[in-house]
Amino acid sequence: MYRTHTCGELKIGDAGKSVTLSGWIQRSRDLGGLTFIDLRDRYGLTQLIFNMDTDPALCNEARKMGREFVIQVDGIVRERSNKNPKMPTGDIEIQAEHMKVLNGSITPPFTIEEESDGGDELRMKFRYLDLRRPPLKNNLLLRHQMAFESRNYLNSQHFIEVETPVLIKSTPEGARDFVVPSRVNSGQFYALPQSPQTFKQLLMVAGFDRYMQIVKCFRDEDLRADRQPEFTQIDCEMSFVHQEDVLNVFEGLITHLFSSVKGIGFSEPFPRMTFAEAMQKYGNDKPDIRFGMEFKELTDHVKGKNFAVFDSAEYIGCIVAEGCSEYTRKQLDELTEFIRKPQIGGKGLIYIRCNTDGTFKSSVDKFYTPEELQIIAATTGAKAGDLLLLMAGELIHTLKALSELRLEMGNRLGLRKKGIFKPLWVLDFPLLEWNEENKRFYAMHHPFTSPKPEDIDLLNTDPGKVRANAYDCVINGVEIGGGSIRIHEEGLQKRMFQVLGFTDTEAENQFGFLMQAFRYGAPPHGGIAFGLDRLVSLFAGEDSIRDVIAFPKNNAGRDVMADAPSEISTEQLKELSISILKADK
């Protein structure tokens, strides 16, 4: 028997017991006559003690043990003379009687401790060692718990988990597909699913009523801290539901996760906000509502004073930074520099200080009298001691830049605390988005999203104005889930493809199987998918989803541990009837 107990469970009440433990050597402390070894497994750390007086041979052997050796030790649980209150097992130690080396270890390239000394790249290359560290280990335990509780809740709501295929048909809409060549069907390719969307809809047609799946999805797009080419969704679909039903069931899921995993309850239902309202107040379809600082529009209040920047602007808006009227020139310059960064693209920042003595100082004093500044400040609701930050320009760009500025100010003022969670539903997204480059509309969510019934006529006259039965769940500025009520009628689905610029033949070729299914009694249905990786990283307080994925890809989509992707042999290529184009130059 390798062990009678784990390294985390022995406590003072076990004193006197004969036990066997197996695990990894975290660290050893050789004091000459005494040697201590901290033995680690998934469950914790337990101190072993070897004494030169009682067993010199064993003690000498223990002195030779290196970090990360795997050993098995038999011994007696003893109460410590010097207790360590910092350790859960700090009241006891194991007086070793026998030791067996189960496997040695070469010196690890970085320290395997709470805070490692290793850099990202190195730890990624030795991921299996990094995963021994408590922070990463705990993230994976948390992930398991969240997946388990999700299934638990959804099972209680009569969802059944159904596996959908991973080798599917490639479609040009949406993100780029990962493709897989078919050997048997020479020259043809499968795609890996960006989501099981059509299959879960077909399961509704099949009458399963409530489907869920914790499922890998694949998108061949560039990576970010919160984006991996393969990621996991809690994918769900329900029949005979309106939007309200879906929101209620999945508000229940999120609430259940918070209470069962973090012990956090929400006293109020999740607030709801339309897409239009989110854009107007926060310049963002996934606002962080842990803090206010909502936009105040000033377009109609500040024009006509010969200030060209304002007079030529489509939109002028501002945020009120409470208590920041004392910001120094340097701090204001930093903010200007921030919004001027190319990825934000702001041209300039205008400030109005509402001094505590009731006076006003601004960067546009040349154009506005103190009285006019006071009126502007009053319009925004600013108080003495506040700082107004104004941006002006083309509508969409200015909203976006002002949104970045708001988040930056939130960070600077410490208003985005990690332990605070503010969920939010964003509703009524536009159905379509105009793409200037290709001169056509694209589905904002996906082509199976239903338009709001009252907006259907706009499909013919002003498609850009059509609102969808689509909703996102946002927590702390992170989009953690999104879904919609789907189209379940062949006619409307065909109309949708027409608006998206598909010919009937193209629509038939790509999605004929779905529209065929709609002819056989498709029930009204809708659903949602949550990003498990993002949810777990939010719960764990991690900034990157890589920290909650066992074996993630790096910035360039590479697995640096296994060194994938890699070239394949000419034999393999030949078998697949594939030739590789030589790169230019």
Place this chain on the structure above:
RNA sequence: GGUGAUGUAGUUCAGCUGGUUAGAAUGCCGGCCUGUCACGCCGGAGGUCGCGGGUUCGAAUCCCGUCGUCACCGCCA
């Protein structure tokens, strides 16, 4: 596709306006130590300064290119 940051002992980093033998901490190896828990003390080994080219009497340092890593923009229905 683009912008920025970065690359120096096993590891994390310092290394100024170019100047003798490239440092620190930690880890590793050896010695001492009976209550440590980041044990302590003494000693030691350890470097293709990412790679290639250029400027210079002289380059870790300046310039050009290239590769890797990270963050972001584009992209992500």
